[in-house]
Amino acid sequence: MVIITRKDLEARVLTALEHRLMYEAAVRIFCEEYVAELNRLRASGVTRRADLERDLACVIWDHSKLVDAIFAKRRTVTYARVGVVFGFGLLHRLGFASVLSDVGLHAGQFVTGLIGFNLGVELGQLCVIALAFLVLGLPFGRKPWYRARIAVPASCAIAAMGLYWTIERVI
Numbered sequence: 001m002v003i004i005t006r007k008d009l010e011a012r013v014l015t016a017l018e019h020r021l022m023y024e025a026a027v028r029i030f031c032e033e034y035v036a037e038l039n040r041l042r043a044s045g046v047t048r049r050a051d052l053e054r055d056l057a058c059v060i061w062d063h064s065k066l067v068d069a070i071f072a073k074r075r076t077v078t079y080a081r082v083g084v085v086f087g088f089g090l091l092h093r094l095g096f097a098s099v100l101s102d103v104g105l106h107a108g109q110f111v112t113g114l115i116g117f118n119l120g121v122e123l124g125q126l127c128v129i130a131l132a133f134l135v136l137g138l139p140f141g142r143k144p145w146y147r148a149r150i151a152v153p154a155s156c157a158i159a160a161m162g163l164y165w166t167i168e169r170v171i
Helices: 005-024 023-042 050-071 079-102 105-141 146-170
Strands: none
Touching: 079 146
């Protein structure tokens, strides 16, 4: 059985809500890289640098969300934004690789544990995304005020919570 801490779960849910609702084109990149990186990490034996890398990923993510919220004029997906998603995902997955290694799965259980872990995380994220889309995206997504009244404040709130959790974890 894989055990995930409250902070890791909160970070994943917030990442899913903010990232996947507002930048739909990046969903595929994030999901594919998440699974691929966990597999690469397991194969290479890299598992213990997770805490520092997870904290660094949170700082990078918080900064990018604040910049997006303050300066972004439209919802286009640029190479820079895709780069931030890719870089954040890489650092973030290193942290989750340590969760799997800390559980102490035997070699024969790792593949099953990895698949179950990924399916559970992705299904949880899809549930949050679907709910948020039904509540916010569907009725208001095409309104001219959507970005200013919903997307930007949500982005700022998510960045603030992530920054708080990062500071709490570091201190």
